[in-house]
Amino acid sequence: MTATDTHRSIEAIWRIESARIIAGLARMLRDVGLAEELAQDALVTALEQWPQTGVPDNPGAWLMTTAKHRAIDRLRRHQLMERKHEEIARELEAEQADAMPRFDAMLDDDIGDDLLRLIFTACHPALPAESRVALTLRLLGGLSTAEIARAFLQPEPTIAQRIVRAKRTLAEKQVPFEVPRGDELAERLDAVLGVIYLIFNEGYTATAGDDWMRPALCEEALRLGRILAGLMPRQAPVFGLLALMELQASRTHARSGPDGEPIRLLEQNRARWDRLLIQRGLAALDRARQLGGDAEPYTLQAAIAACHARANTAEQTDWDRIATLYATLATIAPSPVVELNRAVAVAMASGPAAGLALVDALRDEPALANYHLLPAVRGDLLEKLARHGEARAEFERAATLTRNARERELMQTRAAACAQHAPG
Secondary structure (H helix, E strand, O other), rough: HHHHHHHHHHHHHHHHHHHHHHHHHHHHOOOOOHHHHHHHHHHHHHHHHHHHHHOOOOHHHHHHHHHHHHHHHHHHHHHHHOOOHHHHHHHHHHHHHHHHHHHHHHOOOOHHHHHHHHHHHHHOOOOHHHHHHHHHHHHHOOOOOOHHHHHOOOOHHHHHHHHHHHHHHHHHHHOOOOOHHHHHHHHHHHHHHHHHHHHHHHHOOOOOOOOOOOOHHHHHHHHHHHHHHHHOOOOOOHHHHHHHHHHHOOOHHHOOOOOOOOOOHHOEEEEEEOOHHHHHHHHHHHHHOOOOOOOOHHHHHHHHHHHHHHHHHHHHOOOOHHHHHHHHHHHOOOOOOHHHHHHHHHHHHHOOOHHHHHHHHHOOHHHHHHHHHHHHHHEEEEHHHHHHHHHHHHHHHHHHEEEEEEHHHHHHHHHHHHHHHHOO
């Protein structure tokens, strides 16, 4: 194996193992920042040694052992025992030789619980939303600062500062490394799921830049969702979100053409939809319902995605069912975006005029003032009603509002098509 191959192997191993290592260290040190630093030290050691010695048979265990030894050295050098529970500190002061093996053993216990604690810590409400996303991708996704910056089209120093501030905030506020209980669990779980879904959505349709999608972000969100489902097997919202992401991700290969241009849902080649992801999504949806999550927002959205997944052709889509599901979603989690999506479903079920009436009712909604999909949807409905001049104006407005180059090109193309049919 060449040095380049070894480095690629190390990168892949790190992406898989880093969260487990950081979580194990964080439980003992009660400091996420220090835990990541020690895990990174182990990674640097691997990068130095493995090209000469080869990748170990159990690389994850090697990294964990190396990180543990760094942690023990740090405890000895800097007397971090003062930051531990008083009882552990007394034991370590009295029986230093016996305490270190116990420290080793504790790091190896409850890996699943450690990951769960790390997820809730990275998504703590004390952090701004953008910091939760960056820290989650760093600690649980194993992404570098440069990768996160590239994914969200942000300067690398900006992302680095967010991560540093997030870790400092967690330390200063002494955020406990734990899974909340009772009512607090539901509140915090919403934040965790929101972060994962935000990551997925940014990958599914990029907010800005030259690419229509960023599949790597979808993959990271799916991986986090699957981990969370394994760690919280009785939480319906977790399975609702997982079902939604699996079903949405199943369309990835059909959503763009050879040159990366967007392909709209009704025009996609459904033979290219991933049947395995659809099966996984439908299974997760069934699980969410079994757990009583029929009325959960993510479950309802997953049920809408399932209507598309079950239709072999666009014409077979049950738009009446989708419109009904959106109406239910609008009562449970009301938002202008949900109403806009409901208008699309109503238009498909009852005709473009019916949908346009609902869209027009949203034109003065402040939250949609600069939302490019409002004029995009309105332009689509006007085009179907053969009101080409008005449709052209809407598509042109949508093109000026979107920050995604691929979406802008699509809107401009549709505006030009309308121009050919407009009177005069």
